[in-house]
Amino acid sequence: MRGRPVRGRPRPGASGRAKRAVAVERRRRGAGGGGSAELLGRGPERAALDRMLAAVGxxxxxxxxxxxxxxxGKSALxxxxxxxxxxxxxxxxxxxxSEMELPFATLHQLCxxxxxxxPxxxxxxxxxxETVFGIRAEAPPERFLVALAVLSLLSDASEERPLLCAVDDAHWVDRASLQVLGFVARRLLAExxxxxxxxxxxxxxxLGLPGMExxxxxxxxxxxxxDSVTYGRLDQHVRARIVTETRGNPLALLELPRGLSVTEMAGGFGLLRSDALPGRIEQSFLARIRGLPEEARxxxxxAAAEPVGDPGLVWGAAARLGVPPADALADGTWEWLSLDARVTFRHPLVRSAVYRSASKRDLRAVHLALAEVTDPEAxxxxxxxxxASAAAAPDESVAAELERSAGRxxxxxxxxxxxxxxQRSVALTIDPWRRAERAVAAAEATLRAGDLDTARRFADIADRNARDEFQGVRAHLVRSRITFAAGLNHEAPPLLLSAARRLEPFDLELARETYLIAWGTAALFAAHSGRLAEISEAARALPAPAGTPRAVDLVLEGYALLVTGGRAAAVPVLRRALDALADLPVREVLTWSWVANGVGAAVWDDRAIRVLAGRVVEGARAAGALTELPLCLTPLGIAVSWTGDFTAAAAIVAEIEDVSAATGVPIAPHVELRLNALRGRETETEAHIAAAIEEAVAGGQLMGVTAAQWAAAVLYNGLGRYRQALEAARVCTRTAELWVPAWALPELVxxxxxxxxxxxxxAALDDLADAAEPSGTDWALGVLARSRALLDDGTGAEDLHREAIERLGRTELRPELARAHLLYGEWLRRNRRQGEARDRLRTAYDMFASIGMExxxxxAHRELIAAGESVRRRTADVPAGEELTPQERQIALLVREGLTNPEIGTRLFISPRTVEWHLRKVFAKLGISSRRQLAGALPSASSGPDPG
Structure with a gap:
């Protein structure tokens, strides 16, 4: 400041600490608030920061x-x-x-x-x-792929020297940047x-990150x-009140006394309230700013309206407003602005105070000037x-420009x-037809951004302004999708069905897609089959697709036939759907995987389930689609557990939990339930089953109840508690859900x-035959033969047992094969063929033990004893050394598969340095020293005896 008295002089006799406080706080109020070597009264905070900085070493x-x-004092710290x-x-x-955030603006600033x-x-x-920073033009990447890229970028830079990343005013960071930075913060470990x-x-x-208030x-x-910023001597009671009412806020203590006379200070701040402190500080700023010349203001x-602090834009706009630099840089301007490589305010409250206190007329003029000097190409x-901010009334040209910006x-x-x-484009649109079109687009974009209430408001605007039936039905469709996303699952299927019907005259392809969403929603959440039947009948009444049917068309037709015509009619169509899904681009597979994953299950094709689920998961990982990844991993985890590779299944469970924690999106524990039921861990499985049923009932999620009861049936059959297994299987097979009840029928039999x-x-066997025979797969016919053998009182039982073993032996479903050996061995023992029984039961026992089906x-062990054989109990294969954590096991398995550290980091959304950090711990726990030794230290899916 030039030629202006400095009010912040320490009074004569002030303590040395007060003098230091003035210097420190003045430096704190300088550009960026940084650079101070000491902060008054912040010893514990500084010590905590020092410890953090030391840890990177x-x-x-x-x-x-x-x-x-x-x-x-956050900025000062x-x-x-x-x-x-x-x-x-x-x-x-x-x-x-800012009134309108630009995507990844803060992230670009940081990176x-x-x-x-x-490179x-x-x-x-x-x-x-490169896409989110505008360096290249490609399809928009998933935000979690962006987050992984930022994590990798920081990790790479930290190899050269440690990094400190400071993000101030995080409450004003654009949402896209904050989501990425929050994810990165949760994945940092050894970088x-x-x-x-x-x-x-x-x-x-x-939320959930380490914090310090x-x-x-x-x-x-x-x-x-x-004391350091006041003249004279304050009455001790007045001073105590000021300190109390400001709650020791340093900025308030520094700024509020400014502009007050000695007598006003001596009288205290009669009207000051702590809950209005930010507003009171802003008023203090404004009172002093009003004394500046008009050009400076x-x-x-x-500067307040220009979001990036570009000096060229600020001075260019000022010139258009007739403000020359010589007049703008009046006495006192430097107290508020720092004019260096960027134009910054000394404190963010100054910026907000200046902007909020301006008249609408001045704001429009300033924004118009800034628009005129902003390069429309760059x-x-x-x-x-x-x-948009300069527009005083609806303006079609500006609305169209905003629409184009939304696309970019x-x-x-x-x-x-x-x-x-x-949203702003809608506000500036006067033509009703265009307003409806833009409102639909705004509702869809807002839904994808996760703001359901605002999305619903714009869907209503679209509905009110619709000028034809097609606009109205599109608004209805968006509202239906909002209802589904909001979790009102009993309301979503009828809304989606209504939208699909209304779409038929205008867009058959979109109508079919909406029918499929409605069908999938009803299958997941409906408590009875009536709604599913209604949707299926409506879908079957659609005219045939023109040309070659799409994968979506075949899936919908097959599902509709499954409900209305039976499995025999549906299987040929569903097999064609499987072929079409195999050729579908990964992006489309991801879009429809949540409902299309049932196709392989419907035709009892275990390999197709694994292949499709694996393709979907790889696509989700490659795209960084972390929000969808747990949903994609669930069918893969079920499929892998069915092969008996419990180590890999446990790694999938860990990945589901890890990703769900990172994204904050909860996921039902279907894989964990299935895995623990097969393992036979009674106490923990029963607790998880009860919790899963309670949560699924509360959410109206039929599939959650069915999956939990299926797990209970498997658990209790393993434990030999057949009455409990019977009750669980009966509950499971009574539901309208189409996949798991069929799989539970062998448990019921x-x-x-x-x-x-x-x-x-x-009765259950008849239902199983109806479900299994049309598919003709070894899996379906193998479990059917195994179940029929249990009810065959004649000589055909042995042939059925052998058929079951032969068929299931051609699959990768080792637990099912082991159970076929067990049932055959039990039948042989009951028919007094003890020697043959011991052979079969020993095979079953060794397979169960090697898999981990306790x-x-x-x-099987009890049956062996009853058959006259004394056998020592085996335990499931476990790695040598200490127990690995779930993430360590994931990493070890991926290393065993031959993946490099960067590839593993991409797969698990962590940095390569964190992979290496975990791997060192794995080596120590397993007592090995190289990646090659992992093959022998971890059990594989194929370990165990020959089941032939």
Whole structure:
């Protein structure tokens, strides 16, 4: 400041600590708030930051969210960390308050110094970052692929020297950037990176991260700071009240006394309330800013409205408003602005105060000037935002520009930004037809961005403004999808069915897709078959597709036939659907996998289930579709558990839990239930079954109840508690769900026979024949033969047992084959053929033990003893050394498959350095020293005796 008295002089006689406080706090209020070597009263906070910075020297990473009221000192602490980060590469970003966010703006700000390292990343990750930063034009990447790319970029940079990443004003960071940074923060482990956030309140995407609340100064320090900026001597009671009402907030203590006379200070702040502190501080700023010349105030408003702090844009807009630099840089302007490589405010509250207090007329003028100086080729989206803010009335040209900006934002993966552009476009559109079109698009984009309430509001706008039936039905379709996404599952199927019917005259392909969504929703959540039958009848009444049917068309036709015409009619169509799905691009497979995964199950094709599920999972991983990945992993986990590779299945369970925790999206524990039931772990499985049933009933999710009861039936058959197995299987087979009840029928037959309920068993066997025979697969006919053998009282039983073993032996379903040996051995023993029985039972016992099916192994062990053989119990194969954690086991399995550390990092969404860190622990626990030795240290799916 030039020629203006400095009000912040320490009064004569002030303590040395107060003098230091003035210098420190003045430096804190400088550009960026950083650079201070000491902070008054912040010893514990500084010590915590020092410990974090020291940890990177040992190859670790640290994350901390500093949160607290405006002005409490978060920026100062971030500045302290930056100044203390000796020898580290410091990256800094600041969130900017804006009416309309631009996607990944803060992320670009943080990562810009590292863009020369993009060639070091795997190709998909490099392409993802280049797309969201506008370097290349490609399909929008999944946000979790972007997050993995940022994690890899930081990890790569930290190989050269440790990194400090400081993100201030995180409450104003654009949502796309914050989601990515929140994900990265949760995956940092061994990368030598410190990631710090400063925020007023903890945003949703940062919840669960380590945090530290920054409160006001302690009384003694607050008194000293207040003394340093006041003239004369304050009455001790007045001073105590000021300290109490400001809660020791340093900015309040520094700023509130400004502009007040000695007598006003002596009288105290009679009207000050702590809950209005930010507003009171802003008013203090504004009172002083009003004393500036008009040109200087206008420059401050231009700087407040320009989101990136580009000096060229700020001065260009000021010139268009008739504000020359000489007049704008009046006495006092420097107190508020730092004009360096970027134009920044000394404190974010100054910016918000200036912007919010401006008249609408001035705001429109400033935004129009900024739009005029913004390059429409280089930065069309910010120009569109400025034009929208400058519009005083609906304007079709601006609305169209916003619509184009929404398309560009969506292409970069900025769903929230695309939604914001479209919402503003609707507000500026006067033509009803265009308004309805844009409202539909806004509702769809807002739904994808996860803001269901706002999406519903724009769907209503579209419905009210619809000028034809097609616009109306599209609005109805969006509302149906919102209902489905909101979890109102009993309401979604009829809404989707209605939308599909209304779409038929306009777009048959879209109608079929909507019928399929309605069918899948009803199959997942409906409590009875009536709704599923209604949807299936409506789908069958559709005219045949023109030309070659799409995979979606075949899946829908097959499912509809399954419900209305029976499995025999549906199987040929579903087999064609499987072939079409095999040729479908991965992106489309991902889109329909949640409903198409049932095709292989419907035709009892275990290999097709594994292949399709594996393809879907690989596609989800490659695309970084972490939100969908747990849903994709579930059918794969079920399929893998059916092969008896419990190690791989357990790794899938761990991955599901890991990804669900990272995304915050819960997933039903179907794989874990299935795995624990096959293992026969009674206590933990029963607890999980009860919890899963309770949660599924509360959510109206039929599949969750069915899967839990199926697991219970398998568990209790293994334990030999056949009455309980019978009850669980009966509940499971009574439901309208189409896959699991068929798989539970063999459990029902076995449990009913052992419980002496032959009539029930024969009825279940008839149902099983109807479900299994049309497919003709070895899996279907093998379990059918095994079940028929249980009810055959004549000489045909032995042939059926042998047929079951032969057929199941041609599959990879080792648990089913082992159970066939067990039932044959039990039949031989009951027919007093003890020697043959011992051979079969020993084969079954060894298979169960090697797989890890503890309850079934114990059942076989009892039968062996009854057959006259003394056998020592085996335990399931486990790796040597200490127990591996789930993630260590995942990594070990992937290394065993031959994947490199970067490939494993991509698969598990962690950095290669974290993979190496885990691998060192794996080697230590298993007592090995190389990757080659893992093959012998871990059991494989094929381990165990020859079941022939």
């Amino acid at each position: 040992t190859g670790e990473s640290r994350v901390l969210v500093l949160y607290g009221a405006p002005g409490v 971030l500045g302290y960390a930056e100044s203390a980060a000796t020898g580290m590469h410091v990256l800094r970003a600041v969130g900017v308050e 810009a110094p590292l863009l020369d390292r993009l 070091n990343l795997p190709a998909p990750q490099r392409a993802a970052l 030598s990176v410190v990631l710090l956030f400063g925020t007023r309140e903890r945003p949703e995407d940062l 920054i409160a006001g100064l302690r009384d003694a320090d607050a008194h000293a700071l207040l 206008l420059l401050l408003l231009v 930065d069309p989206d910010r120009r569109a935002w400025h034009l 934002a969506q292409a970069r993966g900025g769903l929230a930004a695309a939604a914001a552009f479209l 076995e449990a009913a026979v052992r419980a002496g309920e032959d009539g029930l068993a024969r 309850a079934f192994a114990e059942r």
